[in-house]
Amino acid sequence: xxxxxxxxxxxxxxxxxxxxxxxxxxxxxxxxxxxxxxxxxxxxxxxxxxxxxxxxxxxxxxxxxxxxxxxxxxxxxxxxxxxxxxxxxxxxxxxxxxxxxxxxxxxxxxxxxxxxxxxxxxxxxxxxxxxxxxxx
Numbered sequence: 178x179x180x181x182x183x184x185x186x187x188x189x190x191x192x193x194x195x196x197x198x199x200x201x202x203x204x205x206x207x208x209x210x211x212x213x214x215x216x217x218x219x220x221x222x223x224x225x226x227x228x229x230x231x232x233x234x235x236x237x238x239x240x241x242x243x244x245x246x247x248x249x250x251x252x253x254x255x256x257x258x259x260x261x262x263x264x265x266x267x268x269x270x271x272x273x274x275x276x277x278x279x280x281x282x283x284x285x286x287x288x289x290x291x292x293x294x295x296x297x298x299x300x301x302x303x304x305x306x307x308x309x310x311x312x313x
Contacts, residue, residue: 189235195228203286217279220269251301258295
């Protein structure tokens with residue numbers, strides 16, 4: 178395995194785990210027949226897209242040959258993580274009642290996974306390149 182390929186592997190795993198969580202237990206509230214969906218439904222849909230983008234960034238980091246490219250994708254990953262945190266808190270948000278399923282599972286899952294992703298991206302951005310510009 179290449180020297181910095183673990184960065185992409187971790188990012189890809191985070192994206193896949195978030196996507197699995199969104200399809201299994203971190204689900205939105207259900208709306209009654211004929212009613213329009215609550216805002217947690219739209220947060221859930223947006224977080225699915227965020228998870229796919231994180232997975233795509235991970236694949237890009239795995240395929241990257243230069244450390245500077247891995248760092249550039251880490252910047253993108255950090256910005257996507259901040260967007261994910263903003264989506265579940267104030268951009269779209271979740272339901273107002275704290276006992277709703279979206280506040281019990283969707284919001285904490287999004288905050289924890291995106292927080293871990295942001296911390297991992299910051300660690301990569303602080304790493305020094307120990308090899309020549311080309312990763313062997």
